[in-house]
Amino acid sequence: MNIPTKLAFAVLILAAASAAVMAVPAEPKTLVNKVNYVFTPHAKAVAGICRFVQDKRLCCKTLKHVPTDDPVQLIRSLASAAETAVKNGLKFLDGIKPKYQSKEFAIKGCEKNLNYALEDFAEFWKLAGKDLTSMAGNYFTCKQKITSIFGYHSTCLDDINGIDKNLRKEVEGGVGLGKNLTGEALDVYADLKDILNGFGIKAKLNEKETDPLQPPPISEYYY
Numbered sequence: 001m002n003i004p005t006k007l008a009f010a011v012l013i014l015a016a017a018s019a020a021v022m023a024v025p026a027e028p029k030t031l032v033n034k035v036n037y038v039f040t041p042h043a044k045a046v047a048g049i050c051r052f053v054q055d056k057r058l059c060c061k062t063l064k065h066v067p068t069d070d071p072v073q074l075i076r077s078l079a080s081a082a083e084t085a086v087k088n089g090l091k092f093l094d095g096i097k098p099k100y101q102s103k104e105f106a107i108k109g110c111e112k113n114l115n116y117a118l119e120d121f122a123e124f125w126k127l128a129g130k131d132l133t134s135m136a137g138n139y140f141t142c143k144q145k146i147t148s149i150f151g152y153h154s155t156c157l158d159d160i161n162g163i164d165k166n167l168r169k170e171v172e173g174g175v176g177l178g179k180n181l182t183g184e185a186l187d188v189y190a191d192l193k194d195i196l197n198g199f200g201i202k203a204k205l206n207e208k209e210t211d212p213l214q215p216p217p218i219s220e221y222y223y
């Protein structure tokens, strides 16, 4: 490249960088240097998690504003975002009932499934706890819970599919985010060992079923 071309190129890159920065209004306060966000521990932590999920864009969007660099807390936030989305999905279903009065039973069936999903979330949180110790010690059962939460979304949509295709489309739009975020949490749990390794975090993930009421002793699963 000749000099003027190089210069134009540099200006272009700068413009693109500042446009990207302006498109992102509310950064956590600690991330002062926005231009260098991609080089921050936060961005590296988010990337180290999101590279394992199918929809990387949604994952990054979800975690970008969570004010922690701790991979374990970021992973918890992903599950938490999924739970919030499921709750919003239930509100959505309630809101479309007047429009589909004759099909209310179908909407109620879906609500029932999403309520089961919320029950599983409650158990998930008991197991996942607040730190790596509980997360690793209850790994198997946590993964199972997320798998069933994802399954409840599929059941909801499959059931409606046999009743009314338009209603299914509408419901899919309303509960889709919960389903997709749950899918990402599932991806993260499926690859949790590799994700933690990527951060140099050593933890032995317990592959046996555990009881939500009785977390396993710390010493057994941690080294």
Ligand SMILES: *[C@@H]1O[C@H](CO)[C@@H](O)[C@H](O)[C@H]1NC(C)=O
Residues within 6 Å of the ligand: 055, 173, 175, 176, 177, 180
């Ligand atoms: C969920 O993911 C599917 C497949 O990637 C996509 O088509 C859909 O728009 C997503 N839904 C939402 C609400 O994000």
